[in-house]
Amino acid sequence: MLRIGLTGGMGAGKSTVARALGDLGAVIIDSDLIAREVVAPGTEGLAALVEAFGADILAADGSLDRPALAAKAFGDDAARAKLNSITHPLVGKRTAKLIADVPSDSIVVQDIPLLVENGLAPLMNLVLIVDVDVETRIRRLVEFRGVVEADARARISAQATDEQRRAVADVLLDNSGAPGEVETEVRTLWARRLLPFERNLRTGTPARRTDVRILPPNPDWPAQAQRLIARLWVACGATASRIDHIGSTSVPGLVAKDVIDLQITVADLAAADSLRDALGAAGFPVRPECTQDNPKPTPQDPAGADTALWTKRFHQNADPGRLADVHVRAAGSPGQQYALLLRDWLRADAAARADYVAVKREGAAKAAGLTGAEAAAAYLAVKEPWFDAAYPRALAWWGR
Structure with a gap:
């Protein structure tokens, strides 16, 4: 099956692109959602976190108190590594199960916020980056999500840079325009590239031009x-x-x-x-x-x-x-x-x-x-x- 990696900086509108791809027929695998599922009440993931970080990371209803966990897990590198050693294998196992369960002719879009940071781009057949400049993303986070500007800047600075994302991008989806523009771009991408790519991959057919064209040098x-x-x-x-x-x-x-x-x-x-x-x-x-x-x-x-x-x-x-x-x-x-x-x-x-x-x-x-x-x-x-x-x-x- 065709595996697409989808990511973008905080506030870029990645969820908008994922929704548009899902509407076209893609199978969306949301890594954030999986990360929550594997530490839900009653899971082995939550039990492992309590054993590692203490029962005070639980809320009154027995669910994970994420701010309490963050206060403990992000204080030093050793604690963060312990957290990742618990959650990452569980997320990977659940993701593999979801992929194994979809039909072989599917276009699977893995929505992964930290795709670049975790070096996952080479595992995908194609990487889509939702591209919006930093200042526009900060403005959107403040205006539409109610995030304090200083917090928005701090959280964005902790992510991969725009240059790092563009370095792994097979496709840059510009989401800085008017509402609806990026969805149009996604529909064109789906029809002209993703559907033919999936068909070629499934049938073992190389993509080839039928004519000979010599182009000027491309620095990319x-x-x-x-x-x-x-x-x-x-x-x-x-x-x-x-x-x-x-x-x-x-x-x-x-x-x-x-x-x-x-x-x-x-x-x-x-x-x-x-x-x-x-x-x-x-x-x-x-x-x-x-x-x-x-x-x-x-x-x-x-x-x-x-x-x-x-x-x-x-x-x-x-x-x-x-x-x-x-x-x-x-x-x-x-x-x-x-x-x-x-x-x-x-x-x-x-x-x-x-x-x-x-x-x-x-x-x-x-x-x-x-x-x-x-x-x-x-x-x-x-x-x-x-x-x-x-x-x-x-x-x-x-x-x-």
Whole structure:
């Protein structure tokens, strides 16, 4: 199923977005609500808190007196750690149960106030951040919730910063406009991205463009790559030895197709095959028909005849809003080494970058008006000869 992480600063209007997504059909899992449920009267959570912090954290009716608990639990790091050691596993267990119970074709939205603070973004297929500037949030808290301004500022300062949230955001939902605007934005997101993403994820279908478009450099490409890499590390675990941003979008200032290229380095192709299901579940289904890089003459194979040296596994992102190609290659293989070498050479050599830009533009011109396999073939027919000729140049640069 598609797992969406939803968060935003206090006063940003996260509940408004959650409600809009729920109305569209998403299954909403509210972490705040779960946190209250697991310490309700009669639960093991409340009993554990009383044992740890004393019976005076209970109200007269036997429920948890939250201010009394806060006075004890937030006084020092050890007490806070004790509180978290009790509540976090219970919240995690309850959340896992709720997710397991929903249909497999669901879009699950986990409403988590501390998603960024607790490092949970890589566990999600997509992260939505409700984005509103701090001063607007403070004004809303004071005017609409009756929060004292000094208290609002103190509570906001204890949360992640806007910059930290934006760093993990796949989607920023601007909720600073007029009432109803963010709901319209959510409906568009649902129709154009979330529903297709869920369908692609469920059916193991990569998201792909049918034409070839070369775009100006996007300074956000490296940040987008890092968000995807964080998810890939969760899926791969110790099977991967490194995960790198490669390709044109990894070279500052280089024009490129709006597709993030990533390389997962593993010990061998058996390890690559072992990742197939985990990568698919993370949102990167395999392209089983793509198993080969174009061979180049190498020291191991001067004639370039042994294509087995250039074998790989290839996955693509299922998210139509962020196209990505994931190449899984064996450590030390020519393809694995060339991907890193080409990136580093292009970063360092302005003349090589200029050559490559000219080739990319020529390839895009050849592909203009074509779609699908025809467009890709026309584009590669121009690029691949340049790659062949560039290989010894890059090797010479590396050994200079």
